Amino acid sequence: MSSTPRIAIDAMGGDVGPAVKIAGAALARKHDSDVRFLLYGDEAEMQPEIDRHANLRGAVEIHHTTEAIASSEKPSQAIRRAKGTSMGMAINAVKNGEADAAMSGGNTGALMAIAKLALRTMPGIDRPALSALLPTLGDHDLVMLDLGANTECDAQNLVQFAVMGAAYSRTVHGIHRPRVKLLNIGTEELKGTDELKEAAAMLRDAEFLKMQFNGFTEGDKLSRGDVDVVVTDGFSGNIALKTAEGTARFVTDLLRNAFKSSLRSKAGFALSRPALKLLKVHLDPNNHNGAVFLGLNGLVVKSHGGASEKGVANAISVAASMVRNDITRRIAEDLDNFQAHTFNGGAE
Template sequence: MTDTPRIAIDAMGGDVGASVMSEGAARALAIDPRLKFLMIGDEAAIASCLAAHPALKAATEILHAPEVIAGTDKPSQAIRRAKTTSMGLAIDAVKQGNAVAALSAGNTGALMAMSKLALRTLPGIDRPALAALLPTLGDNDLVMLDLGANTECDANNLVEFAVMGAVYARIVMGLERPRVRLLNIGEEELKGTDEVKAAAAMLRSAPELPLSFDGNIEADRIGRGEADVIVSDGFTGNVALKSVEGTARFITDLLRRAFTSSFRSKAGFLLSRPAFHMLKTHLDPNNHNGAVFLGLNGIVVKSHGGADAGGVANAIAVAAKLARASLTGRIAEDLARFHAAHPMPAAAK
């Protein structure tokens, strides 16, 4: 993979659009000067934003797109407009080999549908999954998937997610054998749905995979640092993610209210400001921005719609790192190794 990755950016997606995407790209370029960009959207708006960033302008090509995918657009509507929208053309740039990754802060469902249709899934992958990094109390972040791409999954899907999540963890966190666990209603082997129990049995019998399967984990242990990869179906994973994010906002809002409730509390806040700042930074989703659709024939990164420039820069860094590490090739290799050791019955193929 090239050491000067070119990232295709849907400049019009998200809550703010070209201004924050350009500012984020400029920050990413300042950190990694080898980056190149293809910014897609309203040409005049993008050019205006690039004027404030000479270095970014020199590293960027603009591709005009007359339309934008709205947050209210259904995936079926988005697919029909793929060839005229900034999101669709960003994905197409990856398909055509004009970029190593696509980044969008737009409609998640539309991005997933268009990506799957245009790029297709890797050999051995039934369904792609949405994976993201979450903060923990441990030394590393946590990779969690699926976070909403698939509401229902069978045991084979969950095993594929485990393999893909482990590859992601090895690349992003530099782990040799990531600890993988299945999200469940209990740690006991007998707990959970038939699909989860079957997936656990398959992972236990796969020593050829470069991961350590550590069984089940309950939702209240997600952030404890007891796993490097947590796997679930998309419905459960999305509910868990929103619960974690909501709890984080609840805690910070509650602390803010408590520290302003009285003069004594305000004085206490001044003494504890460094600790409060550390907590806020650790829980800030911008510092972990950049979810990835794993399992596609190409890299597609989803930024938070409300991400600031720092969050966009983090998402770009994720895209570049995965491209340089040949994410798709490494997923294909691990899955081929697993399927060679565990061939599916002819009736199940």
């Protein structure tokens, strides 16, 4: 467990240039002065931006490259030329022990492919999963995975995701036994695919795990706050995530248009401004930025490609928290526990 996390940042990846990544790093250090950065990108672009932030002096290493992975590149193409790119160099810094975690806002498919090839999956994990925090009406954000790394998953994959998601929830929220559910088309035991039913049966029998398995949940219940971890395949998870984000934007735009519709509405807006500000904070994706690839022998955090400096700072905070809480070790311990019980037929 490191008290001074070293975060390798792909400064060239994403929809915006290095300036936002560097401003986000400076903002992160205002809240966490111990974090350090390795920046990978064009030094000519990065150095002037670094000079703008006094609190980055002595906290940044620059690693020059003008090569970046494009958002349109296929993972197979990205892998072939990863070595000299800002994304590949950031991930290799984790592999070589130079950094504790890597962060990129670049091409998600390429990031997963390069990270999986360089870091490999942990023992007991067949496939890594992309996990993120979603806002809810409860006391904690919802941990949800997989959000796009694996379009098809079998029962064993889903069980492994549940183990990793529970460890993530315990790490970020301090919940001793997170409530875990599988995303399904209904809550009845007879509904869903064979893979979902089989995974549910395996999780019901695994009472020794540090989680409470509570069966199935539906997509319209994700924000209610009655579950801590929701597990699904990457295809369904990505659709659910994009739908939730789109709904949040729809509600925000609908309210904005409604308050502009008349003088009375504008007066109502003035009275409602404190409540609307709270709503904006709750729905702003920058406040929940930072998805984690779980199941690798090293930490990799995915930032939104168009994240603001606040969003980048939040992703850095997620990475630093994962480093300090040694999430990889926690997952490994839970997997060892699960496998020991499985091979021993549940015997103590």
